[in-house]
Amino acid sequence: MSAVEAFDAxxxxxxxxxRGELTTDQIGWLVDAYTRGYVADEQMSAMTMAIFLNGMTRREIRDMTMAMIASGERMDFSALGKPTTDKHSTGGVGDKITLPLMPLVASFGVAVPQLSGRGLGHTGGTLDKLESIPGWRAELSNEEMFAQLRDVGGVICAAGAGLAPADKKLYALRDITGTVEAIPLIASSIMSKKIAEGTGALVLDVKFGSGAFLQDIERSRELARTMVELGEDAGVATSALLTNMNVPLGLTIGNANEVRESVEVLAGGGPADIRELTVALAREMLELAGVADADVEAALDDGRAMDTWRASIRAQGGDPDAPLPVAKEQHVVIADRDGVLVRQEALPFGIGAWRLGAGRARKEDPVQHAAGIDLHAKPGDVVRAGQPLFTLHADEPARFARALEAVEGAWEIGDAGSAVQDGGPLIAERIGR
Structure with a gap:
């Protein structure tokens, strides 16, 4: 005889x-019953749409997050004997910040367990980028992860299947039912994994603008506040930076080319915006972990962060000196006149790189590591007729036409003195204690 269920879906x-409120017990039962298959996908689809339309209270979101954490294992890094800190970004175009950030923060003696994901759609995945390094592997056992945190100080790897399995099931459902953008569901999805991961401190990089997941700054602010509250409620020191994604970050969009740019930053160079955001997030992470007044810029410039990067790549089977893949074909787009680049929209360039093969439309699709776009100018730069504006890279030349279609109208050259696209400051505000 089957057990009697506590509630009815x-x-x-x-x-x-x-528009009613669910109790703590109801939410706990719902997440558990869905994870074990008692609540059907059709029923959970109706629930996620009701949440999308009517929202949840802070208490309901906290209960949802804790129920998803309870669906799997929780990691514990206390045996490392040093503070832990992590960063999560809501993703964007050219957002490669995790790559230089992890070794930079780890070089200060703080453990950085950076559990990362793969890309879907126009936002790139950190693991896809790193897999363009020959030999590097994303899948580590818990024992390997602990050993690397102890010996190297930081790790970027795939989250194990045991962390918040309810979230994995629910995320796949939201993806096909038009409920991905529901803030209570985004917040509980991200924070259930990060809290279960066991980090002591967490910094959230919440994007807004044309290339962001949530384009409106008010919605991004609401998401950031919700996640900071969830972290604090769970005893994790949490803060968020609201950052601008109207223009692509850096000069590269793709996988292998983003790794190249990250290594430039670790060598003390690289584009100013990538360095600025890396430094700001590193300071925030170290401060929350109890390391005050760290000279993070010096650690980029003197090679300490680079040493940690190379050690972490080697620890995961990669060769930091191996040449990165290069695309078989390229197509250069040149300026048709003298002037100033006044506009460059992030989202179309992200879609263009995706169409070249840098991203995937379905989880099972392969990624072409050499595919992507290199930008040769950013808004405000003076350009001359015939000068390269950007280069498309692909293994199959047939992909160029659709990528060019995506970026058509996404950039503009104006006369000298023309108003340049004002996306506002790179870091709009900080949210947290």
Missing amino acids: VDLIRTKRD
């Missing part, structure tokens, strides 16, 4: 449909 759906 239809009753819970009706409650949320009619």
Whole structure:
């Protein structure tokens, strides 16, 4: 005889449909029953749409997050004997910040367990980028991860299947039911994994603008506040930076080319915006971990961060000196006149790189590591007729036409003195204690 269930999914759906609040016990049962297959996908789809339309209270979001954490294992890094800190970005175009950031922060004696994901759609995945390094592997056992945190100080790897399995199931459902953008569901998804991961401190890089997941700054601010509250409620020191994604970050969009740019930053160079954001996030992470007044810029310039990067790549089977893949074909787009580059929209360039093969439309699609776009000018730069504006890289030349279609109208050259696209400052504000 089967056990009697504590609640009925239809009753819970009706409650949320009619703008009611679910109790802690109801939410705990719902997440557990869905994870074990008792609540059907159709029922959870109705619930996620009700949440999308009617929202959740802070208490409900906290209960949802804790129920998803309870669906799997929780990691514990206390045996390392040093503070832990991590960063999560909501993703964007050219956002390669995790690559230089992890070794930079780890070079100060703080452990950085950076559990990362793969890209889907126009936002690139950190693991896809790193897999362009010959031999590097994303999948580590918990024992390998602990050993690397102890010996190297930082690790970037795939999250194990045991962390918040409810989230994995729910995320796939949201992806096909038009409910990805629901702030209570985004917040509980991100924070359930980060809290289960066991980090002591967490910095959130929440993007807004044309190339961001949430384009409106007010919605991004709401998401940032919600996640900071969830972290604090769970005893994790948490803060968020609201950062600008109207223009692509840096000069590269893709995988192998983004690794190249990250190494330039670790060598003390690289584009100013990548360095600025890396330094700001590193300071924030170290401060939350109890390391005050760290000279993070010096650690980039004197090679300490680079040493940690090379050690971490080697620890995961990669060769930091191996040549990165180069695309078989390239197509250069040149300026048709003298003037100033006044506009460069992030989203179309992200879609263009995706169409070249840098991203995937489905989780099972392979990524072409050499595919992508190199930008040769950013808004405000003076350009001359015939000068390269950007270069498309692909293994199959047939991909160029659709990529060019994506970026058509996404950039503009104006006369000298023309108003340049004002995306505002790179870091708009900080949220947290």
